Amino acid sequence: MNKDDLKQYSVMVGGGSGCLLQPMTDDYTYILTAKHLFFESKLDEQGQDYDVQFSNGTKIDIKKCVKTQTGWDAEPIPFVLQEGETYFPHKEADIAILKIVPAITGFENIGIEEVFAEPNYYELCGFPSNVEQTREYTTHKIENLIVSNGYFYSARLFGSLRQIDIEGMSGCGILRVVNDNISIIGIQSKMGSQIFPAGEIGFVQINHFNEIVEYKEHTGKLSKLHPPYLKKFDFLLNDCFVLEVDSIDESKIENARTTLRNKAYEITKSDITPIGITELFKERLLINENDSYCLSHKKVWISWLEFLVIMNLMKYEILTSENLSDIFNSYRLKYSNADEWTEIFRGDLLTSDYVGLKEDSTVVVNTRNAPKTNRHLIIPKGTMPKNIGKVYDKRGFRADIGVDPYTSFCFVHLDYFKTKCIIEKLDEYENLSEVQLLEKIKMEYHELFS
Numbered sequence: 180m181n182k183d184d185l186k187q188y189s190v191m192v193g194g195g196s197g198c199l200l201q202p203m204t205d206d207y208t209y210i211l212t213a214k215h216l217f218f219e220s221k222l223d224e225q226g227q228d229y230d231v232q233f234s235n236g237t238k239i240d241i242k243k244c245v246k247t248q249t250g251w252d253a254e255p256i257p258f259v260l261q262e263g264e265t266y267f268p269h270k271e272a273d274i275a276i277l278k279i280v281p282a283i284t285g286f287e288n289i290g291i292e293e294v295f296a297e298p299n300y301y302e303l304c305g306f307p308s309n310v311e312q313t314r315e316y317t318t319h320k321i322e323n324l325i326v327s328n329g330y331f332y333s334a335r336l337f338g339s340l341r342q343i344d345i346e347g348m349s350g351c352g353i354l355r356v357v358n359d360n361i362s363i364i365g366i367q368s369k370m371g372s373q374i375f376p377a378g379e380i381g382f383v384q385i386n387h388f389n390e391i392v393e394y395k396e397h398t399g400k401l402s403k404l405h406p407p408y409l410k411k412f413d414f415l416l417n418d419c420f421v422l423e424v425d426s427i428d429e430s431k432i433e434n435a436r437t438t439l440r441n442k443a444y445e446i447t448k449s450d451i452t453p454i455g456i457t458e459l460f461k462e463r464l465l466i467n468e469n470d471s472y473c474l475s476h477k478k479v480w481i482s483w484l485e486f487l488v489i490m491n492l493m494k495y496e497i498l499t500s501e502n503l504s505d506i507f508n509s510y511r512l513k514y515s516n517a518d519e520w521t522e523i524f525r526g527d528l529l530t531s532d533y534v535g536l537k538e539d540s541t542v543v544v545n546t547r548n549a550p551k552t553n554r555h556l557i558i559p560k561g562t563m564p565k566n567i568g569k570v571y572d573k574r575g576f577r578a579d580i581g582v583d584p585y586t587s588f589c590f591v592h593l594d595y596f597k598t599k600c601i602i603e604k605l606d607e608y609e610n611l612s613e614v615q616l617l618e619k620i621k622m623e624y625h626e627l628f629s
Contacts (some may be wrong), residue, residue: 180288180356182302183246188289188361189304189351190256191242192216196305197277198352201287202402203410203454208286210241210256211388213352214268215369217260217275232268235261241277244316250318256283267391267401272330273368276391287414288408289354290475291385292362296355298324301364303336303380305351307344314347320436321353332365333381337381340378353382358516358547360476367481368567390471392580406475408455412446414482418477419443419484422597424605431609435601438616442488450500451487453480459503466515466544467527477550479514482545482593486512487541489596492617493624508535512543512593519562520592525567530575533584541628542584545593553603556595557627561586591627600624 190197190210218230233239241256256279260266261578268275295301301321306314319336328332336345353365365382385404392401408414420439424432452526462468464479473479484515490506491498513531517523523546533542539560550556563585578584600623601608611619 180359180361182318182356184288184356184361185302185304185318185354186244186251187246188286188354189244189306189316190241191306191314192277192350193241195347195349196351196367197241198289198304198350198354199283199286200289200291200363200404201407203407204402204403205282205407205414207278208282208283209404211352211363211366211385212275212277213368214273214275215368216350217268227452232262238276242572243283244516262288263396263400267397269330269383269387269391270394272383272387272390274366274388274391276388287408288359288477289361289363290472291388292329292355292364292472293384293386294469294471295324295364296472298322298334299337300355300475301353302355303345303348303367304354305348305367308347315360317348319345325386330383330387331368331381332384334376336380338378345380348380357472358476359478359582362472362475374568381504397595405517406477408477408480409457410451412480415477415481415484416440418446418481420488420597422602424602427595428605431605432602433612434611435605435608435620437614438613439485439488439620441613442491442617443484446469446484446487446491446498449498451498451503452500452573453483453488455500456483456503459500460507462506463532464514465513466513466517466523467532468532470516473514473516478545478547482514483512485593485596487545489624492621493628508537508540510541510543511536512545514547516543517546518548520544520546522553528590529572529585530577531584532581533576533578533588536578536582536584536588538582538587539585539589541589541591543591543593548590549565549594553594553598556592556599558590560589563590586624589628595627596624600627 188199192212193216195216197210200209202209217233220228221231237260239258241258242253243253245254265278298321302318304318307317321334322337323335351365351367354363365384368381368383388404422432422436462471516525
């Protein structure tokens with residue numbers, strides 16, 4: 180992903196802006212925006228200004244940007260305000276959810292980020308209205324997060340900006356690109372005092388949108404601000420066990436791929452879900468717990484679907500949410516956002532959470548990028564010191580008493596189960612039936628741990 184993708188997720192909402200987000204359903208899409216955009220100013224009998232919310236039935240002009248071969252086109256999104264049906268404001272904060280039915284496809288690669296990274300990773304992305312004709316998409320880099328006050332944060336932008344330079348960006352997202360995903364930390368809002376120092380904006384943190392979802396009167400009407408694949412593994416069936424090979428070998432690998440995806444389909448019929456796994460293990464799913472934003476990334480959950488298939492074939496004939504903890508204490512899958520598998524050997528792998536894992540357990544790791552070679556896909560028990568040196572710092576270990584992870588566990592990259600066990604032996608799979616394929620794969624997996 181790149182900054183063009185930030186533009187695709189940004190929309191014009193009346194005289195302001197908003198951000199597209201696919202919640203934990205495929206029935207509708209959200210536009211996250213500012214509540215004050217749906218009010219107009221009127222005069223009372225004494226000539227004093229007061230704000231009135233637009234009445235139900237009001238049509239709101241909304242446009243999204245669509246990339247074409249020659250540039251960008253503005254495409255309308257039909258929207259009629261109906262509070263409690265299409266328009267869901269927060270009771271106190273200056274934010275609102277617009278519910279777009281049917282869903283707009285292609286906007287599921289955005290996740291909420293409740294713990295901020297470095298401020299200068301983020302950009303204010305929207306459509307200022309200070310131009311006479313076309314409202315051009317604009318981004319402003321965040322220099323610093325200044326203060327939090329209740330629902331409200333303020334942030335300073337880079338450069339010498341006047342308030343007129345960011346008019347029309349109310350409701351826009353504060354976003355960043357993280358690998359193949361977009362993260363959003365908040366929506367620009369209206370400051371109560373309306374006194375903005377030059378180059379400073381206010382925003383409401385993203386987690387407050389889930390408060391709108393949780394209002395009693397909205398029960399059954401809205402879904403949490405998580406990607407749809409966190410609700411169920413069904414959304415990931417076509418992404419798991421890709422088993423990429425050269426086109427000349429495609430016919431040899433096709434049956435193995437189909438067989439493994441059939442097993443993945445069986446997993447989707449269990450009561451195990453990504454959101455359930457997240458709630459059970461939280462940051463323990465990660466090599467580096469500071470990378471919690473990764474828990475909304477699709478690759479983490481593709482990894483888990485593949486891992487559950489491997490466990491089902493290798494050891495656990497019946498998989499339910501009840502035996503997840505048992506699996507986690509013998510075969511622990513962890514995800515790392517590192518660029519390269521072996522770079523975590525001396526760093527994050529030393530300080531990750533291994534509490535509950537017993538002697539002879541296996542740590543399965545998947546990384547953002549596949550290993551460059553197959554040389555170090557598996558580090559058998561007791562051999563890790565050969566890779567990092569005979570002496571290593573044990574002060575950061577988090578494990579059961581008496582357990583040294585580097586000498587007690589086997590470490591294996593998830594790619595091993597696909598590359599070494601299947602792709603490198605694809606000639607052996609070519610003419611097998613589904614039953615024979617499953618037996619062959621089981622044998623390969625069992626040999627790994629024999």
